[in-house]
Amino acid sequence: MKIILTTLNSRFTHSAIGLRYLYANMQELQDATSILEFSINDAIQTIAEKLLREKPDLIGIGVYIWNVSEVAELIHIVKKISPETIIVLGGPEVSYLPLRVPMKEADYIIQGEGDTAFYELCKKLLAKESVERITPITLPKLKELELPYKYYTDEDIQNRYIYVEISRGCPFECEFCLSSMDEKVRAFHLDAVLEEFEKLWQRGARNFKFVDRTFNLNMKAANRILDFFLAKEPPYFAHFEVIPDHFPASLREKIKEFPHGALQLEIGIQTLNTEIANNISRQLNLQKIEENIAFLEEQTTAHIHLDLIVGLPGESLESFGKNLDKLMSMSSCEIQIGILKKLSGTHIKRHDTLFEMVYSDIPPYDILKNSTLSFEDIQIMKRFARFWDLTYNSGNFTHSLKLLWEGESVFENFYAFSLWIYEQTDSTWKISLQRLGELLFNYLTQEKSLQAQSVADLMLKDMMKLKGRAVPHYLKEYAHNINIKAKEGSSGFNKRQNKGGA
Numbered sequence: 001m002k003i004i005l006t007t008l009n010s011r012f013t014h015s016a017i018g019l020r021y022l023y024a025n026m027q028e029l030q031d032a033t034s035i036l037e038f039s040i041n042d043a044i045q046t047i048a049e050k051l052l053r054e055k056p057d058l059i060g061i062g063v064y065i066w067n068v069s070e071v072a073e074l075i076h077i078v079k080k081i082s083p084e085t086i087i088v089l090g091g092p093e094v095s096y097l098p099l100r101v102p103m104k105e106a107d108y109i110i111q112g113e114g115d116t117a118f119y120e121l122c123k124k125l126l127a128k129e130s131v132e133r134i135t136p137i138t139l140p141k142l143k144e145l146e147l148p149y150k151y152y153t154d155e156d157i158q159n160r161y162i163y164v165e166i167s168r169g170c171p172f173e174c175e176f177c178l179s180s181m182d183e184k185v186r187a188f189h190l191d192a193v194l195e196e197f198e199k200l201w202q203r204g205a206r207n208f209k210f211v212d213r214t215f216n217l218n219m220k221a222a223n224r225i226l227d228f229f230l231a232k233e234p235p236y237f238a239h240f241e242v243i244p245d246h247f248p249a250s251l252r253e254k255i256k257e258f259p260h261g262a263l264q265l266e267i268g269i270q271t272l273n274t275e276i277a278n279n280i281s282r283q284l285n286l287q288k289i290e291e292n293i294a295f296l297e298e299q300t301t302a303h304i305h306l307d308l309i310v311g312l313p314g315e316s317l318e319s320f321g322k323n324l325d326k327l328m329s330m331s332s333c334e335i336q337i338g339i340l341k342k343l344s345g346t347h348i349k350r351h352d353t354l355f356e357m358v359y360s361d362i363p364p365y366d367i368l369k370n371s372t373l374s375f376e377d378i379q380i381m382k383r384f385a386r387f388w389d390l391t392y393n394s395g396n397f398t399h400s401l402k403l404l405w406e407g408e409s410v411f412e413n414f415y416a417f418s419l420w421i422y423e424q425t426d427s428t429w430k431i432s433l434q435r436l437g438e439l440l441f442n443y444l445t446q447e448k449s450l451q452a453q454s455v456a457d458l459m460l461k462d463m464m465k466l467k468g469r470a471v472p473h474y475l476k477e478y479a480h481n482i483n484i485k486a487k488e489g490s491s492g493f494n495k496r497q498n499k500g501g502a
Helices: 017-024 027-032 044-053 068-081 117-126 154-159 190-202 219-230 249-257 274-279 286-299 317-330 347-351 375-393 410-425 433-447 452-463 473-478
Strands: 003-009 033-039 058-062 086-090 108-110 162-164 207-210 237-242 263-270 303-310 334-339 367-369
Touching: 003 017, 003 044, 003 068, 017 033, 017 058, 027 033, 027 117, 033 044, 044 068, 058 068, 058 117, 068 086, 086 117, 108 117, 162 190, 190 219, 219 249, 249 286, 263 286, 286 303, 286 317, 303 317, 303 375, 317 334, 317 375, 317 410, 334 375, 367 375, 375 410, 375 433, 410 433, 433 452, 433 473, 452 473
Parallel strands: 003 033, 003 058, 058 086, 086 108, 162 207, 207 237, 237 263, 263 303, 303 334
Antiparallel strands: none
């Protein structure tokens, strides 16, 4: 039996740790197994051609929210050309019902963690045993798994994020999140994992992205991982997802030691409204959150990424606006604004009737409207989030963007700006940095009636901070004796390294 493991990553710089776990645990079938990765930007028929060129007996495909539509098309093409090829699906998008993208042409589905279940299925098929179409969720013993890290190629190490983990599961029950379905947090053998990390480092790996849902839950393990990096010579980049209310002294001291640009912490805030948090079974310690964000902001050089969600059951635009204003008063870091999604299997469905929650059944299953937000409100906030990402999160307008809201509500003023900019562009995509800057300049000087030279001075400071940039045409008449210290373009994978500096 010839077996191919494949998936469509969301972009080229990503790599599939799941495929490598499957491959690592194929035992005697490993020699007959290979990995072929693609991205959602690749042509589906070309992917099918490359897979079938290998003449596989079986193709295992990882299915996620970002590739489920493309995978459905890929299965259709493969089965049209080679109906005898067995197709096995696994991953979050096929682990819980309902499957909102039909997968009827797939032969088998493995729900949950497939590290060993995929091997067992292949072994049974090879022995021509009778097998059920759906393999239900089972939890492998993590400390008995073969680790996947040696199967990252040299090309992966040079060009892609290296995804790693020290645990699986999440102790919290946030109703919008698939991790809330996990029974408990389970840990890998930390010594064994650290040995593998050291081998990756010796091979040149410098970009580590941890997929643990709650990295700072176990202090002993978290501190050992941080010590691993602190013992290394920069530059390197480590990304962790952390909970906002658990930063004991030992962790704080280590985080303070990391050099600029080396550490990224993703913190899921989602809402600061305690009533809304209770609606979705989310724990919220506002005092601890405020204290810890202040610590990270004032005493570390870590790149902080905070998350807010639009569309949570019961949350109005006014409440969301207060959340954003509060976070902006606490921090100058990146704030990612997401739209609520209804993932199959999650308990968020229990609010459908009371809050009149209406979602799209097309990936990514975004909220369309509810009892507090109309369809138009949601559309406006999707554009708000996109323009926020282009202007604030990009770090391209660090000084000048603040003129939008000086001393006033960030949300209300950016909301007005996002409405205006959409009127000018009728689009949220393919807006060049030059065009975006000109729109901001025009809004500040014409709609906000700010003094042009003062606006231009700050915009020149923003636009000219990187070497090699030419003065934009709309600022040329204001660029008298310009003297700005420009720096080289930022290195590493994270886009917004500085915290308000030039």
